[in-house]
Amino acid sequence: MKILVPIKQVATLDEDFELRDDGRDVDPDYFDKDLNEWDEYSVEEALLIKEASSSDVEVIVVTVGPDDADEALRKCLAKGADRAVRVWDDALEESDSLAIARVLARVAEKESPDMVFAGTQSSDAAYSSTGVALAAFLDWPHAAVVSKLDYAVGADKAVFHRELEGGLLEEGEIQCPCVLTIQLGINAPRYASLRGIKQAKSKQLDELSLDDLGLSASDVGAQGSASRVRRVFVPEKGQAELIGGTAAEQAERLARIIKEMRGM
Amino acid sequence: MNIINPAHDPQDVTRTLFQDFSTWMTVSFYVVAITAIAVFAYGVWMQIAKYRRGAPDRGWKMLGHRFMTMLKEVFSQRTVRRRDKPAGHAHALIFFGFVLLFIGTSIITLDYDITGPLLGLNFWHGSFYLWFSLVLDFAGLALIAGLLFMMYRRGWLRPPKLDYARPDRNPDEPDYNRSQYRIEDWAFLWTLVIIALTGFVLAAARMVWLHADPLVWDYRWWSPVATVLAYAFKGVGLTADGGEILRLYTWWFHGILALAFIAVIPYTKAMHMLTAAGSLMFRDPLAAQRLPTVPEEAVQVGYEKVTDFSWKHLLNLDACTKCGRCHEACPAATVGLPLSPRDLVLSLREFANESQWPKLLGGDPSKQVVHGDGVNQIRPETLWACRTCMACVEICPVGIEHVPMIVQMRRHLVEEGEMDPLLQGTLQNIQKKGNSFGENKRKRARWAKDLDFEIKDARKEPVDMLWFVGDYASFDPRNQKVSQRFARILTEAGVDFGILHDGEQNAGNDVRRVGEEGLYEMLAENNIEALNGASFQSIITTDPHSYNTIRNEYPDFGARFAIEHYSSLLDRLIAQGRLSFPKTLNYRVTYHDPCHLGRFNRGFDAPRNIIRALGLDLVEMQRSGDNSFCCGAGGGRIWQADPVGVEKPSENRMHEAAQIEGLEVFVVACPKDVTMFEDALKTAGYEGRFVVKELIELVYEALGHEKREREAADVA
Numbered sequence: 001m002k003i004l005v006p007i008k009q010v011a012t013l014d015e016d017f018e019l020r021d022d023g024r025d026v027d028p029d030y031f032d033k034d035l036n037e038w039d040e041y042s043v044e045e046a047l048l049i050k051e052a053s054s055s056d057v058e059v060i061v062v063t064v065g066p067d068d069a070d071e072a073l074r075k076c077l078a079k080g081a082d083r084a085v086r087v088w089d090d091a092l093e094e095s096d097s098l099a100i101a102r103v104l105a106r107v108a109e110k111e112s113p114d115m116v117f118a119g120t121q122s123s124d125a126a127y128s129s130t131g132v133a134l135a136a137f138l139d140w141p142h143a144a145v146v147s148k149l150d151y152a153v154g155a156d157k158a159v160f161h162r163e164l165e166g167g168l169l170e171e172g173e174i175q176c177p178c179v180l181t182i183q184l185g186i187n188a189p190r191y192a193s194l195r196g197i198k199q200a201k202s203k204q205l206d207e208l209s210l211d212d213l214g215l216s217a218s219d220v221g222a223q224g225s226a227s228r229v230r231r232v233f234v235p236e237k238g239q240a241e242l243i244g245g246t247a248a249e250q251a252e253r254l255a256r257i258i259k260e261m262r263g264m
Numbered sequence: 265m266n267i268i269n270p271a272h273d274p275q276d277v278t279r280t281l282f283q284d285f286s287t288w289m290t291v292s293f294y295v296v297a298i299t300a301i302a303v304f305a306y307g308v309w310m311q312i313a314k315y316r317r318g319a320p321d322r323g324w325k326m327l328g329h330r331f332m333t334m335l336k337e338v339f340s341q342r343t344v345r346r347r348d349k350p351a352g353h354a355h356a357l358i359f360f361g362f363v364l365l366f367i368g369t370s371i372i373t374l375d376y377d378i379t380g381p382l383l384g385l386n387f388w389h390g391s392f393y394l395w396f397s398l399v400l401d402f403a404g405l406a407l408i409a410g411l412l413f414m415m416y417r418r419g420w421l422r423p424p425k426l427d428y429a430r431p432d433r434n435p436d437e438p439d440y441n442r443s444q445y446r447i448e449d450w451a452f453l454w455t456l457v458i459i460a461l462t463g464f465v466l467a468a469a470r471m472v473w474l475h476a477d478p479l480v481w482d483y484r485w486w487s488p489v490a491t492v493l494a495y496a497f498k499g500v501g502l503t504a505d506g507g508e509i510l511r512l513y514t515w516w517f518h519g520i521l522a523l524a525f526i527a528v529i530p531y532t533k534a535m536h537m538l539t540a541a542g543s544l545m546f547r548d549p550l551a552a553q554r555l556p557t558v559p560e561e562a563v564q565v566g567y568e569k570v571t572d573f574s575w576k577h578l579l580n581l582d583a584c585t586k587c588g589r590c591h592e593a594c595p596a597a598t599v600g601l602p603l604s605p606r607d608l609v610l611s612l613r614e615f616a617n618e619s620q621w622p623k624l625l626g627g628d629p630s631k632q633v634v635h636g637d638g639v640n641q642i643r644p645e646t647l648w649a650c651r652t653c654m655a656c657v658e659i660c661p662v663g664i665e666h667v668p669m670i671v672q673m674r675r676h677l678v679e680e681g682e683m684d685p686l687l688q689g690t691l692q693n694i695q696k697k698g699n700s701f702g703e704n705k706r707k708r709a710r711w712a713k714d715l716d717f718e719i720k721d722a723r724k725e726p727v728d729m730l731w732f733v734g735d736y737a738s739f740d741p742r743n744q745k746v747s748q749r750f751a752r753i754l755t756e757a758g759v760d761f762g763i764l765h766d767g768e769q770n771a772g773n774d775v776r777r778v779g780e781e782g783l784y785e786m787l788a789e790n791n792i793e794a795l796n797g798a799s800f801q802s803i804i805t806t807d808p809h810s811y812n813t814i815r816n817e818y819p820d821f822g823a824r825f826a827i828e829h830y831s832s833l834l835d836r837l838i839a840q841g842r843l844s845f846p847k848t849l850n851y852r853v854t855y856h857d858p859c860h861l862g863r864f865n866r867g868f869d870a871p872r873n874i875i876r877a878l879g880l881d882l883v884e885m886q887r888s889g890d891n892s893f894c895c896g897a898g899g900g901r902i903w904q905a906d907p908v909g910v911e912k913p914s915e916n917r918m919h920e921a922a923q924i925e926g927l928e929v930f931v932v933a934c935p936k937d938v939t940m941f942e943d944a945l946k947t948a949g950y951e952g953r954f955v956v957k958e959l960i961e962l963v964y965e966a967l968g969h970e971k972r973e974r975e976a977a978d979v980a
Contacts, residue, residue, distance in 0.1 A: 015704070032697070034692075189681075191691065194782030196681075197782075
């Protein structure tokens with residue numbers, strides 16, 4: 001039994017930052033890197049199933065990213081994942097979520113897992129599409145924004161809750177194998193201690209190239225992508241004012257603002 | 265003066281042992297005695313075998329010194345008297361009474377069973393015997409007096425610390441009920457009282473029986489208590505024959521009870537006679553201040569199973585006498601959070617016995633993991649309730665090291681990844697950014713930008729004093745103001761100082777006490793590297809937490825720095841006349857000792873000297889000095905939310921302070937105290953009644969700066 005968990009090393013922004021010269025992303029000097037928050041939950045869900053199972057369950061974490069993404073993989077290994085796979089090639093720069101999903105699908109075909117748990121979205125790019133696209137490439141069923149999962153190892157069906165608008169929940173069942181994108185709050189992710197992360201260096205971490213997966217440069221990167229970022233920018237700030245002072249002072253200030261706005 | 269009548273041969277002035285006993289009686293007695301000693305020895309061996317299954321400890325060094333220290337503590341009874349003088353004095357009566365009676369009985373055994381038959385040497389007669397009788401008579405009286413007071417205390421005074429109410433279990437849980445302890449407590453007192461009383465009855469009956477024998481009767485006043493009792497027996501009509509019968513039955517009753525008591529020592533509360541001495545002998549004077557390191561190659565970290573505990577900590581568990589001093593001092597137990605150091609220790613003791621005792625005595629080797637929800641297991645919420653404030657370690661009369669035990673168990677939880685999400689977030693921030701605020705490293709010294717002078721960068725130019733600022737004083741807006749004032753004070757006193765700017769990281773004191781040892785190691789190494797890269801004479805810090813770890817724990821990482829808390833520096837500057845105060849402050853204040861400055865590092869005097877130098881009217885709270893009551897921030901608790909609906913330790917402290925009539929300022933000397941108590945001042949409803957201030961702020965005010973600042977603002 002195998003569970004494949006695709007994860008992403010995301011950028012976390014500082015309060016003050018600058019944009020890259022081409023204006024299409026933030027200058028890398030101004031962000032830290034960390035494991036995507038949603039992936040903390042998808043990894044945890046896989047680990048909980050592993051720990052609850054009496055039979056052997058292998059949890060494999062996979063990411064598409066350069067060398068430094070190993071840090072995110074090690075964090076997952078420290079938490080208890082069995083091994084990790086990282087795919088990289090310079091041609092992967094500029095890939096959109098569709099191109100990334102294409103790569104992940106090849107990894108899934110290679111590993112033939114029983115389940116794939118992805119995060120609902122990444123906290124930096126927030127397309128919420130990689131997991132879903134991966135299901136499409138694999139031609140597997142999928143459920144997105146899963147907030148509760150009832151799945152026993154080896155079962156051919158899983159029962160899940162999904163979050164809908166307005167606080168509604170949808171309960172559904174899905175044929176396995178399938179791809180589930182996991183929502184925050186489904187569980188309480190564990191902490192990866194620094195010692196654990198260091199010790200995770202002894203766990204297996206395979207690096208794969210596009211060749212290893214039978215893909216060419218044109219399947220990925222800008223060529224293999226269906227979308228392209230034109231620019232990122234900080235929108236102009238709206239007007240806001242925090243009114244302080246005593247109740248009387250606050251009321252006076254508010255009255256003055258209303259008068260100003262009405263042109264009185 | 266010759267105390268022996270010249271008509272008597274001193275050899276005959278003694279007590280004939282087994283007088284008028286038939287052989288079978290004497291033999292029976294030896295069978296019972298040897299059996300009792302065998303049962304005792306088996307118990308001791310079994311407990312030692314249990315300790316030996318524990319992990320190694322560094323306590324074996326300087327054994328002679330440790331032994332002498334232990335003797336001093338035991339014979340002075342200092343630790344038993346602390347914060348409970350009546351109980352301490354009563355315990356001293358019991359202790360010395362018991363010790364003397366034990367030595368007395370041993371002397372008789374030595375004379376009768378060893379030196380007599382083996383060497384033909386008998387010494388238990390004549391004037392030695394008479395003085396011996398007098399001492400033991402008083403020892404028996406002391407023992408009874410002490411025991412009676414303890415009974416009065418348990419039965420009538422009923423101090424709350426002895427009620428065994430557990431904050432860590434609900435009354436409906438199977439291990440909540442500790443009534444068997446109560447039975448044991450009473451059985452212990454009654455057994456000893458009866459042994460002592462029957463000893464006197466026995467002696468008095470013997471006197472009545474042998475009153476015609478001048479070798480007995482002429483020397484009766486060498487046993488005054490027994491003699492008074494003998495007169496009473498005679499007064500109610502006891503004859504010599506009656507005395508003989510009474511003596512015979514009491515002899516057996518007393519003898520068998522005393523031997524039974526010896527037999528059960530290793531299995532009952534009486535065990536503390538041995539374990540408390542052992543525990544005191546191996547006590548680490550820096551147990552809470554300097555936590556154990558983890559070897560780099562260690563596969564497993566912290567305490568998961570009973571056998572992961574160091575042998576000393578297993579011994580600690582057996583040393584507990586349930587005196588309740590830790591329970592009373594603990595901030596978590598006081599406000600009703602699910603932790604009492606006493607109950608933690610007792611649960612672990614029961615658990616260790618259940619898992620390590622032989623099957624014969626109910627041992628179950630399948631129970632090894634101490635964590636969990638089961639009977640006598642330790643729950644995560646219990647471990648996380650601890651603020652590592654050291655109140656329990658400080659007051660424990662038998663040297664139990666609760667704090668390192670708790671941190672070792674937390675280390676296991678951390679390795680398992682089990683902790684509060686808020687705490688996880690903070691630790692990740694510290695991992696990534698080196699500070700608990702999740703702020704960019706570059707912002708660490710931003711508070712210094714508002715000053716009208718530059719603070720030297722100790723990495724770039726040599727300074728006399730390197731100021732280790734700490735996270736709270738660097739990033740928390742309220743505490744930044746205190747930092748600015750301290751910088752001005754130092755400048756005014758002409759101190760040559762600098763800071764590490766963004767080279768400083770969280771010192772790691774609290775990270776270590778959370779149990780995240782790997783992260784602590786990283787922080788300690790980074791800070792040591794930064795400190796080694798700077799040029800300075802000594803370190804000064806405004807943060808007691810950083811003070812503790814740099815002073816006591818960094819040496820384990822190969823870095824010894826001279827470091828002091830700001831209070832001792834200011835005290836010195838005032839004494840040297842380098843700081844003088846044009847303005848006298850006359851507020852009524854009280855002073856809260858920060859755990860890490862006071863209890864941890866004995867910095868009690870300097871802050872008080874400063875307070876006096878400022879002319880303040882200092883009124884102490886009931887819990888002060890080494891009994892200061894933690895603000896609740898320690899051990900990483902400041903990074904976790906306290907449960908809603910439960911009083912916070914800081915609020916409890918505010919209620920205590922508010923009892924001081926006319927209190928104007930609650931003075932603290934720790935940035936975390938400022939944060940905790942300013943919050944509690946509001947939530948406990950005292951806002952407007954008094955204020956919380958850092959001592960630095962009062963010093964600054966007395967320097968007259970506040971007025972000047974206000975004038976400058978008015979002009980502007």
